[in-house]
Amino acid sequence: MSANTRAHDATTGGTPAAPAPFGVYFSLNNGLSDTKPSLKRHLSKMSGMYADDDAYRAMLEKEDTLLYEFYDLGVPEAEGNLAFGTSIVYPGKVGDEYFMTKGHFHTILDTSEVYYCIGGKGFMLMENPEGDVRIEAFSPGRAVYVPGRYAHRSINVGPEPLITFYVFRADAGHDYGSIETKGFRKIVMERDGAPVVVDNPKWK
Numbered sequence: 108m109s110a111n112t113r114a115h116d117a118t119t120g121g122t123p124a125a126p127a128p129f130g131v132y133f134s135l136n137n138g139l140s141d142t143k144p145s146l147k148r149h150l151s152k153m154s155g156m157y158a159d160d161d162a163y164r165a166m167l168e169k170e171d172t173l174l175y176e177f178y179d180l181g182v183p184e185a186e187g188n189l190a191f192g193t194s195i196v197y198p199g200k201v202g203d204e205y206f207m208t209k210g211h212f213h214t215i216l217d218t219s220e221v222y223y224c225i226g227g228k229g230f231m232l233m234e235n236p237e238g239d240v241r242i243e244a245f246s247p248g249r250a251v252y253v254p255g256r257y258a259h260r261s262i263n264v265g266p267e268p269l270i271t272f273y274v275f276r277a278d279a280g281h282d283y284g285s286i287e288t289k290g291f292r293k294i295v296m297e298r299d300g301a302p303v304v305v306d307n308p309k310w311k
């Protein structure tokens with residue numbers, strides 16, 4: 108399995124079934140599992156997604172930095188199943204814009220997701236197709252509910268990894284299309300040492 112493809116359970120054809128009961132360890136210190144492989148997204152996978160293209164290019168010339176990693180445990184994509192795991196967004200910025208996930212809508216648009224912050228400091232940026240933009244803070248112990256219809260992106264504004272645990276309907280799917288072409292309406296940048304939410308200059 109390549110590091111950047113989603114792992115999906117090898118059920119033997121037909122309708123994906125419920126998995127057998129299972130447990131998995133995720134570290135409360137760094138968010139990582141000791142047995143499962145993570146999926147990793149590096150800077151090169153985020154072309155055009157940060158506002159400052161010059162800063163992006165300059166950074167990429169030096170190193171293809173690991174921005175975030177997360178788990179896809181391969182729970183079959185069936186209606187009654189839940190997908191879960193941790194997501195770890197590392198600290199840093201491209202220009203003045205904080206490291207973040209790509210962000211996505213769910214393919215089944217009205218499916219929701221819950222995130223629980225285990226470590227670090229950041230935001231969940233959310234936006235629905237009608238243009239309603241919401242932002243919720245992440246700090247250890249805070250849970251965020253992402254309702255159906257809202258695209259969502261995790262943003263790390265602190266000096267430590269932003270670690271969250273997430274759960275969503277396993278058949279929800281990931282729709283990156285409009286996020287990759289238009290982005291979110293708002294972005295989060297550092298100004299005078301603090302995060303500010305500003306209009307995305309690339310949003311059309």
Ligand SMILES: O=P(O)(O)OC[C@H]1O[C@H](O)[C@H](O)[C@@H](O)[C@@H]1O
Binds near residue numbers: 178193194274275
């Ligand atoms: O898919 P991205 O927007 O790059 O975010 C990476 C991952 O973040 C979280 O862990 C979500 O629950 C995953 O479903 C998502 O795939």
Ligand SMILES: [Fe+2]
Binds near residue numbers: 211212213220259275
């Ligand atoms: Fe999601």
